[in-house]
Amino acid sequence: MAGVTDRIARTRLVGGGILVATGLVWIGQGTGLIQSNSFMTGDVFWTWLGGAAVVSGIALIVWVFRATRR
Numbered sequence: 001m002a003g004v005t006d007r008i009a010r011t012r013l014v015g016g017g018i019l020v021a022t023g024l025v026w027i028g029q030g031t032g033l034i035q036s037n038s039f040m041t042g043d044v045f046w047t048w049l050g051g052a053a054v055v056s057g058i059a060l061i062v063w064v065f066r067a068t069r070r
Helices: 002-031 044-068
Strands: none
Touching: 002 044
């Protein structure tokens, strides 16, 4: 059973990392720090959504570390 638990934890860590990275890109585009010809550039909605993604990703990563320390 430990193998399955390890795979679940690893998947959650990767998912959390992807959420954080994606959220940071969205924040960059929403604030205009990342310039492109995207509809997201300069739109504050993507800044807020990116912040939510970063917070969710960090929460997922913290959850994994807290669960594996038990």
